[in-house]
Amino acid sequence: MIEARSLSKRYGTTVAVSELTFTVRPGVVTGFLGPNGAGKTTTMRMILGLDHPTSGSVTIGGLPYSRLDWPMHEVGALLDARAVHGGRSARSHLLSLAQTNGIARRRVDEVLGTVGLSDVAGKRTRGFSLGMSQRLGIAAALLGDPQILMFDEPVNGLDPEGIVWIRTLMRSLAAEGRAVLVSSHLMPEMENTADHLIVVGRGRLIADCSMTDFVAGGSGGTVLVRTPQRDVLAAAVAAAGGTTSAAGDELSVGGLSEEQIADLAYANDIRLHHLAPVRVSLEQAFMELTADSVEYHAGLPAGTQSAASGMEAGR
């Protein structure tokens, strides 16, 4: 379990992380979400004791990272897959890590098998593709069989096969009861992977909730209705405790489910031409929440802003 309390980091006058308080629990994949420059990597570096917090603290099972007796058995982390000495073979690289924590040599070959790199174990890592480097980084994280795993932007630059592989891996690690923290700025990736979300923008905590709540919260749980008897329906909805707002010739209904609205219309003899819940994607929910906290706006004319975010989704 990772616990951050009022974690803050300032570089000069720039605030990278501000008063972050959150908990990463075992058995679930926790998505760590935020635009570029939101402070995700800085937070992860502070969790690992690489950066010293300006104030606040973060602990692993109650201890600061630097006081863990056998760090590799507690936490496995992949921050940057390319951050290895390219002149060293995959096996030597992993062996040098294993030896620091007294991990047996055969475990190195075991994890190489797990990530499917046995055939290139003796090759220097300089020639590795990004996908192979990611696998090597994950092998390193798994070496100590830790109960907490952290991945920083693990799917960046991966092909679809690699993305599916990592997603499946993270899900099965969580299913084994481990705590998995994975950061990303790619919303669709989280939608398929994370159970819980921690959303940050400009170093501040924006949301800390389950994936379901996050998506529901973003859409406001509205239902879009088209009917020739708009005013009648609006009155009925109001009487039933819901809220309405006109959206063109349609009515946007809040506070009631589509079943409740359909029953209400049937009971009041109102004809419905269209009835559909507004499914706001994680992407949209995220855009709404972080609209004010993106560090660098593209400076697009107002009208094209939503089109631009649509393109972002396709990337």
Added chain:
Amino acid sequence: MTAVATQQARPSTGTGGRRAGLGGALRSEFTKICSVRSTYWALALLVVAGLAWSIAFSAGTAAHWSHMSPQSRSGLDAAQNSIIGLVLLGQLVIVVLGALAMTSEYSTQAVRTSLTVLPRRVTWFTAKGAVFAAVASVVTVAAAFASFLVGQRLLAGVHAGAGLSQPGVLRAVLASAAFVVLCGLFSYGLGAMIRSTAGTITAVYGFLLLVPQLARALPTPWYNDAVRWLPGGQFDGAITSGGPEPISKYMFSTWGELAVFGGYTLIALLAGAILLQRRDA
């Protein structure tokens, strides 16, 4: 996808230590230094440079011997001249190797992983420096003796060779090797401070080679007072075996000069360790 690491038995924590510490760090750093080719290239270059100088000088002297004046013959310090190449050229090589031992961690960003698996930074720094010093010492001492012996063999034909049992000779050989190793450790310490390979090598070369030259611009009395404290640059003079000890009244003895440079090295190592501990990785 193959099976993910299932709930298998925890890997043995090996040596039964209470926590990850110096023993594991030493093994890890030994694996690291032995598993990159640059180590072998640099150390081979060190040995070859020392030997090449010794052969060139000694063979040249032997060939020229019959034309040399009696003064030149008696003034010849055969031991110093056979190993001075290892000092002059070897320091250039070992500085690069010592810097790389630390700065390659930063240039590849591997330092993040290294400090994640072993967050006790001073332990890591100590282990890395100790492994570097051990490997460098073995190779440098061997190179010093090899350079010396090859040189004396070539000079034996004209009966000008020195022997290890002669006064000051063994001292000259060992002090030369020690000086080269200290140059590497000095560079290692500065590497932890500066972090960039090019910056570290430039700074160390500047300190070892440039500072002693710039000092010559001082007024003579000042220079005479300062020369014994200069880093490294005067060391070739200090490794004499034939002349008076110390070679001039302005210098310390060979061991004294080595101790002065050892002091500079210690300062570099301590400053490196302190900065490593305090800064963000």
